[in-house]
Amino acid sequence: MLVEEKEMRVLSPTAILGYGFPLDSFRRGIAKGPHVIAVDAGSIDPGPYYLGSGNSFTDYKAVKRDLEVILTSCYDLGIPLVIGTAGGSGANMHLNWCLEIIREVVRENKLSFKAAIVEAEIPRNRLLKKLELGKIKKLFPHEEITLGDLEQSTAIVGQMGIEPFIKAFEFGADIIIAGRAYDPAVFACYPIFKGYDKALSLHMGKILECACIAATPGSGSDCMMGYIRKDHFCLEPLNETRRCTTTSVAAHTMYEKSNPYLLPGPGGALDLRFTSFEQVNEGVVKVKGSKYITSNQYTVKIEGAGLIGYRALSIAGARDPIFIGNVQEIILEVKKRVEDNFQDLIDPYFLTFRLYGRDGVMGAMEPLKNYACHELGIVIEAVSKSQEIANTICSFARSTMMHYGYPKRIATAGNLAFPFSPSDLEAGKVYKFLIHHLVEVDDPMELFKIRIAQI
Amino acid sequence: MRLLELAEVIRSKNASPFELTMDIIFKSERIFKQIVGQRVITTSTIAKLYQIPEDKVVSIIEFAHARAIKITIIRPVSSGDLGDTDIYGAQQHAPLMNWEIEYQGVNSGNGGGTG
Numbered sequence: 001m002l003v004e005e006k007e008m009r010v011l012s013p014t015a016i017l018g019y020g021f022p023l024d025s026f027r028r029g030i031a032k033g034p035h036v037i038a039v040d041a042g043s044i045d046p047g048p049y050y051l052g053s054g055n056s057f058t059d060y061k062a063v064k065r066d067l068e069v070i071l072t073s074c075y076d077l078g079i080p081l082v083i084g085t086a087g088g089s090g091a092n093m094h095l096n097w098c099l100e101i102i103r104e105v106v107r108e109n110k111l112s113f114k115a116a117i118v119e120a121e122i123p124r125n126r127l128l129k130k131l132e133l134g135k136i137k138k139l140f141p142h143e144e145i146t147l148g149d150l151e152q153s154t155a156i157v158g159q160m161g162i163e164p165f166i167k168a169f170e171f172g173a174d175i176i177i178a179g180r181a182y183d184p185a186v187f188a189c190y191p192i193f194k195g196y197d198k199a200l201s202l203h204m205g206k207i208l209e210c211a212c213i214a215a216t217p218g219s220g221s222d223c224m225m226g227y228i229r230k231d232h233f234c235l236e237p238l239n240e241t242r243r244c245t246t247t248s249v250a251a252h253t254m255y256e257k258s259n260p261y262l263l264p265g266p267g268g269a270l271d272l273r274f275t276s277f278e279q280v281n282e283g284v285v286k287v288k289g290s291k292y293i294t295s296n297q298y299t300v301k302i303e304g305a306g307l308i309g310y311r312a313l314s315i316a317g318a319r320d321p322i323f324i325g326n327v328q329e330i331i332l333e334v335k336k337r338v339e340d341n342f343q344d345l346i347d348p349y350f351l352t353f354r355l356y357g358r359d360g361v362m363g364a365m366e367p368l369k370n371y372a373c374h375e376l377g378i379v380i381e382a383v384s385k386s387q388e389i390a391n392t393i394c395s396f397a398r399s400t401m402m403h404y405g406y407p408k409r410i411a412t413a414g415n416l417a418f419p420f421s422p423s424d425l426e427a428g429k430v431y432k433f434l435i436h437h438l439v440e441v442d443d444p445m446e447l448f449k450i451r452i453a454q455i
Numbered sequence: 456m457r458l459l460e461l462a463e464v465i466r467s468k469n470a471s472p473f474e475l476t477m478d479i480i481f482k483s484e485r486i487f488k489q490i491v492g493q494r495v496i497t498t499s500t501i502a503k504l505y506q507i508p509e510d511k512v513v514s515i516i517e518f519a520h521a522r523a524i525k526i527t528i529i530r531p532v533s534s535g536d537l538g539d540t541d542i543y544g545a546q547q548h549a550p551l552m553n554w555e556i557e558y559q560g561v562n563s564g565n566g567g568g569t570g
Contacts (some may be wrong), residue, residue: 045469047535047542141513141529142473250520251464251480258470258527260518277520308537350537363540364531365505367550383537432536433472 007229008191009034012208015220017041017066017083017098018058021211025223025238030073032225032238036190037070040183040209041098042085044303052154052305052431054093064101068109071102074175075111081175082165082186089303090180091155092121099177099455106455113175116168119449120157120179122302126447127156127439135440137299142436149434153304156435160300161266162198163444165189171452179448180303182265183209191228199292202270204233206263207252214252215242232288234280244285246277266301267444268294297440300447304435309350310387311427312394314380316401316416323415324376326406327355330415334401338393349384349393353401378416383430394424459552461486467548470527472534474513475544477526479551486558487522495556496524504550507531 011034014021018041046057056063074081087094099117106113127150130136138144150156157180166189168176178186184205191201204226207214212222215237223238235244253272254260263270271291278286318324331353338351356377359366380401382393402416409415441447458465464480479496481487490496502509505528513527532539541547 044472045534045543048472049535139471142533247463247480247521250518251478251523254478254518254521254523254525256468256470256476258474258476258513258525259516260521260523260525261516272520275520305535352538354540361540361546362549363538365507365547365550367504367506430537433533436472 007227008036008194008196010187010191010204010208010226010228011037012187012211012224012226013037013039013070014066014223015040015209015211015213016043016058018063019221020062020066021221021223022239023069026069026073029223029225029238030077034077034079034225036080036082037074038082038084038187038190038208039066039070040085040186041083042088042090042094042180044089046088048305048431048433049429051089051091051157051303052307053429054091054155056088056094056097058088060101063098064105067101067105071105071111071175072109075109075113080169080173080190082189083175083177084181084183084186086177086179089157090120090178091157092119092179093155095119095121095177095179102175102177103455113455114173115453115455116171116173116176117451117453118160118164118168118176118178120160120181120447122156122158122447124150124156127302130439136302137438137440139301139437145435145437149304149306152306153434154306154431156302156304158300158302158439158447159266160448161185161444162189162192164448164450166193167445168450169193171450173452182301184265187226196228197231199270199290200228200231200233200288202265202292203253203272203275203287203290204228204235206270207235207249210252210255212237212239212242213255214249215244216248217242218248232286234284234286236284243283246279246285249285249287250277267298268292298442298444299438299440300444302435302437302439303433305431306434307429308432309383309385309430310390311381311383311430312387312390312424313427314394314398314418314424315420316378316380316398316418316423318376318378318416319374320411320415321374322408322410323406324373326408327358327376330401330404330406333406334397334404337400337404338397341396342393345389347385347389349382349389351393351397352381354379354381387426387428391424391426398423456556456558457552458554458556461490461556461558465548465551467544467546469530469534469544473530475528475530475547477528477548477551478521478523479526480521480523484522487519487524489558490524490556491517493557493559496526501526501528504554
């Protein structure tokens, strides 16, 4: 395919759909004539609950606000919109949630689009077959996949590469709403579809997917423009108070990645060993020299989370120096009392006391183990197979700790300060990441389903 | 000298739900080169600082483009699993900040080298 124009401008409004952006920045971007708007709508960072439960970590009203601004602009300008990892985790429940918001915005603003909807949730039986064929590979440092992981994960998603997006453009889609996607692909697909270099497009996508996080001062809720040309790309923040510097852009290249020189994705890896970063003017950085290494075997990363129980929490504080000084021994005694009181209980439970002010943030990795503090935040946490048992254990641990008569105690009325009534909270379902593996495929499209709809 | 005084950015974040990656971006090219040359940030010093076995330190990579050293370790538990304390892994960098590093930085100025 021939490069039709000298440059393509890709507008990234925000780091995650629903995180917002200033209208001034967005308008400045629109005034520069973007050829496409692309936005990442999710992340695995908020943890296993969201993928496992089917809920989004972003808020309905906040996502709707962003979509309203973006969709009306795309409609007015006649430019495409690409959304990846819809609904936060990109399984079908998330995708449908995002679609519902899009339909609402379209209806209320009298818009109309030819939409391509790309599903990334993979039917379990297809993966069982892959497992049988030995096509699911371990991804360091996680363990080998088991049949149990596949059976216990509520929904399993695959990270799509650029191919399903390009197929959607070939179908003539105005907007693409995709489930779980490799973040850079969301931004790189349109330039690649139009003939721009794959390595540069993907590298630009890696930076644009977080919008202004790559600028200084950084922000996850402000707009960034990417300009891709034949042999380089440039990045420009769309807010006058932010700048891209060679350091901020290079630093973002390595963000959330273990190896800054080799960034693996579906079907290959970005090779940044020969990349150079150049300050074009105050605020704009030019990048060139990035290469792409195609893998012999195309692999897709799959993710899945499974239900492991139900959680109950109690939040308290302590201010008594004698209690604080003895808290570790007190916790051991309280745990013993709980165990003794419920020795007939068949279901196992997990009971822990998080001590903020001591090692609540870092646990065993905390270097300041015996640092004196004048007050302590305590989160009592119980997890078990049912909500009822989690509630029982949490409640009993809380009342035992409240009135526990530890040695040398002089405050005999109570040991804990509760900020809330009720003191105990049902935190509901608890999930765990079970699947984080690679699947070998014969065709990059194999695991993804595209449907076209007029909305 | 505390690492905090030599760096412009010290941060930590998940790199997948199973790994934690920490970036130290130095204030200048010179400091970066000096620290790299001194070989003070190693598997063994990181393991000691974080009180983890050395085989939990996945890699320590110098990234000259960003004047940075990137340290990746295996998470004690995966993000969100029972006992996790930091789902995003965004607050595990603090021990690096107060790390006392013997920095033999050359003072610019009168050129009185101490050798």
